Each structure stands twice: as structure tokens, then as C-alpha cells.
Amino acid sequence: MAIKVSKKYPHxxxxxxxxxxxxxxxNPDYSVKYGKKTGFKTxxxxxxSYQLCLEEFEKKRKAHKVRQNEDILFGDYLLLWxxxxxxxxxxxxxxxxxxxxxxxxxxxxxxxxxxxxxTNSEYLDTVLTKASHYSQSAGNKCRELLxxxxxxxxxxxxxTNKPVEGTKRYRRPDATVxxxxxxxxxxxxxxAYSRNWYLEILLGLYLGLRKGEILxxxxxxxxxxxxxxxxxxxxxxxxxxxxxxxxPKAYKLVIKPPKTEKAFRRLPVPNVxxxxxxxxxxWVEIMKKKYGSNYNDQxxxxxxxxxxxxxxxxLINEIKKICKKNGLPIISVHSLRxxxxxxxxxxxxxxxxxxxxxxxQSVNTTFEFYLGVMEDxxxxxxxxxxxxxxxxxKKPKCIEMRC
Numbered sequence: 001m002a003i004k005v006s007k008k009y010p011h012x013x014x015x016x017x018x019x020x021x022x023x024x025x026x027n028p029d030y031s032v033k034y035g036k037k038t039g040f041k042t043x044x045x046x047x048x049s050y051q052l053c054l055e056e057f058e059k060k061r062k063a064h065k066v067r068q069n070e071d072i073l074f075g076d077y078l079l080l081w082x083x084x085x086x087x088x089x090x091x092x093x094x095x096x097x098x099x100x101x102x103x104x105x106x107x108x109x110x111x112x113x114x115x116x117x118x119t120n121s122e123y124l125d126t127v128l129t130k131a132s133h134y135s136q137s138a139g140n141k142c143r144e145l146l147x148x149x150x151x152x153x154x155x156x157x158x159x160t161n162k163p164v165e166g167t168k169r170y171r172r173p174d175a176t177v178x179x180x181x182x183x184x185x186x187x188x189x190x191x192a193y194s195r196n197w198y199l200e201i202l203l204g205l206y207l208g209l210r211k212g213e214i215l216x217x218x219x220x221x222x223x224x225x226x227x228x229x230x231x232x233x234x235x236x237x238x239x240x241x242x243x244x245x246x247x248p249k250a251y252k253l254v255i256k257p258p259k260t261e262k263a264f265r266r267l268p269v270p271n272v273x274x275x276x277x278x279x280x281x282x283w284v285e286i287m288k289k290k291y292g293s294n295y296n297d298q299x300x301x302x303x304x305x306x307x308x309x310x311x312x313x314x315l316i317n318e319i320k321k322i323c324k325k326n327g328l329p330i331i332s333v334h335s336l337r338x339x340x341x342x343x344x345x346x347x348x349x350x351x352x353x354x355x356x357x358x359x360x361q362s363v364n365t366t367f368e369f370y371l372g373v374m375e376d377x378x379x380x381x382x383x384x385x386x387x388x389x390x391x392x393x394k395k396p397k398c399i400e401m402r403c
Contacts, residue, residue: 009047012040019043021050026060059084072158074119075112078102081149085156087241096239096248101145103247105131105138117159119150121166128167139170177338178331185339187326197318199276200302204336206270208344208358211312211333212236213263216255218299219284222269222277230266231359234258235302237312253309263359277301 004014011021019040025033037053040046072080082102087095109130114123124146132139147164154162180188192201203214212234221230233255240250258264280301287305288295296307304310315333323330337358344354355362 006043006047009043011050012043012046014043019046021046021053023050023053024057026057071115071117073112074110074114074116075107077116077153077158078106078110078149081152085152086148091236095241098145099241099247101138101141103245105134106142106145116153119163121163124163125167128170132170137172140172143167143170177335178329179335179339179342180328180331184328188322188328188331191322191326195318195322197315199273199280200315201319201336202270202273202276204333205340206273207267208337208340210234210259210263210337210359211315212256213258213359214333215302215310215312215315217301219277219281219301220299222274224274224277227269227271227274228266229269231258232264234263235309235312253311258359260359262356265356265359267357 006012006014006019012019013021015038018038019042020036020038021040023035023037025035027033037046037049040049079102082098086098090098106127109127128139128143128146131142143164147162150159150162150164153159189201189205192198200214203209203217204211207229209231213231215235216233217229217231221232223229234257236254236256238252238254239248240252241247242249284303284307287307288297291306294306298307298309300307300309302310302315319333320330322328341354341358344357345351
């Protein structure tokens with residue numbers, strides 16, 4: 001049977017009713033097994049799959065080459081560990097932060113040419129002391145990373161001891177989240193009502209949704225008859241790291257499952273949000289007519305005029321603009337979630353129920369979440385002692401259409 005080779009993608013070919021590509025796999029004994037992967041609908045899909053397979057093969061081959069060298073260098077090991085071990089089990093956001101810590105803080109302060117087996121607690125203490133001068137959290141973060149890296153080194157047979165265990169511990173800084181007092185919140189919501197992100201802000205404040213959960217919502221998630229919403233996905237901004245420089249190479253929006261198993265949840269929705277969802281749906285219908293076949297209908301609630309998802313930074317920047325314009329403390333999307341939790345707890349809702357509403361994996365997380373706000377005297381919200389309700393906000397005259 002004749003094989004049709006793609007003109008655009010060099011590694012894709014058409015055979016027996018589908019697009020395919022060749023494969024090579026590194027076996028446990030480090031021999032190479034060649035094969036073929038089939039079943040792709042387009043040559044582009046086949047080419048993308050080929051590139052992913054090739055990357056995996058090169059990673060394993062590189063790891064094997066380094067592994068043959070018993071006296072691996074400290075710098076080489078950290079790079080190998082990040083690329084081939086740690087990156088395989090973490091989220092993209094954690095991968096980005098780890099790459100930054102390694103590239104900007106740890107590598108400038110280590111002797112990369114030192115043999116890994118020669119590192120000890122005293123030497124690592126000097127490294128961590130230098131790292132701790134970068135910021136309040138740098139010492140703790142660097143020690144956490146080195147602890148995991150050396151633990152994996154022992155499990156991988158590179159060394160026999162864990163020198164990080166003998167180093168000085170660094171206190172993890174308390175998380176500080178700004179929240180608004182009653183009068184400031186009213187000003188904030190009045191301004192938000194006249195802008196494009198009012199619905200998204202309400203979803204954070206009155207449902208306690210995470211940023212990614214807000215951005216990933218679709219109209220089909222809402223049961224308008226019963227007044228509920230199903231949280232079943234999140235939109236995240238993933239970063240691709242250049243494995244040689246450990247610097248960001250590309251960014252892309254990705255739909256993923258919720259953060260934890262308990263983050264899958266169905267929540268009751270206040271009428272004020274249901275009204276805004278209906279307004280947004282009407283606006284979307286107008287945009288569909290405007291763009292016609294060029295409208296990218298993904299069913300997204302938080303979307304651009306052409307139907308594409310909006311990115312996380314857009315919501316963050318909008319909240320900052322509202323705060324700056326009105327002389328308010330700069331808050332974040334996470335601040336809205338904190339305010340929701342505090343309001344619920346101050347109204348007497350049991351901790352376990354608040355934890356379920358927030359989608360926390362553990363009630364302990366909810367307790368720390370709440371405590372972090374209340375321990376800060378300047379930011380303790382007085383308004384939760386009153387019967388604050390969404391209806392307290394005096395709305396300006398209705399604007400016909402807002403996206």
C-alpha cells in the first residue's frame with residue numbers, strides 16, 4: 001500500500017486510513033526500540049505527537065548519559081533533576097517558579113563544578129544564607145527545593161545521605177492578603193458594576209471561586225432553574241520553560257480539571273449573579289451575530305468579543321485599575337475569595353461547610369485561610385459583624401450591554 005507523506009510536516013505520513021509517525025523508545029536496558037504510532041486525524045496532530053515522543057526520548061537518553069558518570073557535578077544534577085524528575089510531577093505554575101528559583105537564586109550561589117557527593121550541610125548552609133538575602137521567602141523556598149532534590153538523589157542512587165536535613169531552617173513568611181472594609185467594598189462594587197468584569201468579580205466575592213475556576217466557567221455549568229453552578233474545570237496560563245536557560249519560552253491558555261478532588265462541587269448561586277449571567281448570555285448572542293463564522297464558540301462565560309477565552313492577567317489588571325482609580329488598597333482575585341470565606345464564617349456558617357464551598361481539600365486549609373486574615377489587625381473586616389448583603393450595593397443606572 002502506498003504511503004502518502006505530508007508536504008507540510010516532515011515526520012507525518014498517511015497510511016491505512018489515518019495519519020502516522022515513526023517512534024523510537026529507550027528501553028530499560030538502554031537499547032532503542034523503533035515503531036509507529038497511528039490513528040491521527042490530521043498531519044498536524046501526527047507531527048505534534050512525533051515532537052513530544054522525540055522530546056521524551058531525548059530526555060531519557062540525556063539522563064542515561066549523565067547517569068553513567070558516577071561523579072556527577074552539583075550543577076549538572078540540579079539541571080537534570082529539574083528537567084527529568086521534578087518537572088514530571090508538578091503543575092506548570094510550580095515548574096515556572098522552580099525554574100526561576102534555580103536560574104536566578106540558586107545557580108548564581110552554588111559551585112556548579114563541585115561533585116554532588118562532596119556537598120555537605122555546612123556548604124549548603126552558606127548557599128542558603130546567600131539565598132535568604134534575596135527576599136523574605138527565598139531561604140525557605142530554596143531549602144524546600146534542595147531538600148526534594150537531595151531526597152530524589154538518594155532514591156536514585158546518586159548519593160547515600162541527605163545533607164539538607166542538617167541545614168538551618170528558614171521561617172516561611174505569613175501570607176498576606178489585602179481585603180476591603182465595608183465602605184471600601186461598596187465603592188469597589190459600584191465602580192465594578194459599570195465595567196466589563198462585574199460578573200467575574202461577583203463570582204469571586206459571592207461564590208468564593210478561584211481565578212482559574214471563574215475563567216473556565218461555561219454557560220452550561222449553570223442550572224438557571226435551580227439556581228446552582230457546577231465547578232468542573234479551570235483555565236490556567238501554562239508556561240513552557242527553555243530547558244537550557246530555565247527561562248520562559250512560551251505561554252498558552254489550557255483547560256484543566258479543578259485543583260483538587262474536592263474542588264469539583266455544585267454551589268448555590270445568588271440571584272444577583274444569575275441576573276448577570278443572563279446579561280452576559282445576551283451580549284454573547286449579539287457578538288455571535290457580529291462575528292458570524294469567525295466567532296469561536298466555546299460556550300465560555302468569560303470571553304472576548306470573538307468568543308476566545310480571556311486570560312488570567314486581564315482580570316488581575318482590571319481589579320487593580322478599579323482600586324487605583326478609587327484610591328482603594330490594591331487587592332487580588334484571591335482577596336475576593338478570602339472575603340467570601342470570612343463573611344461566611346462570621347455569619348456562623350460551620351467551618352466544614354465553608355471548606356466545602358471553597359473546594360478546599362482539608363478543613364485545616366480553611367482554618368489557616370481564615371486565620372491569615374483575622375490575625376492582621378489593620379485588615380480585619382469590620383463589616384462582617386453587620387448583616388452585609390450583595391443588595392447593600394447601590395447600583396448605578398443599568399448599562400444595556402457589558403461583556
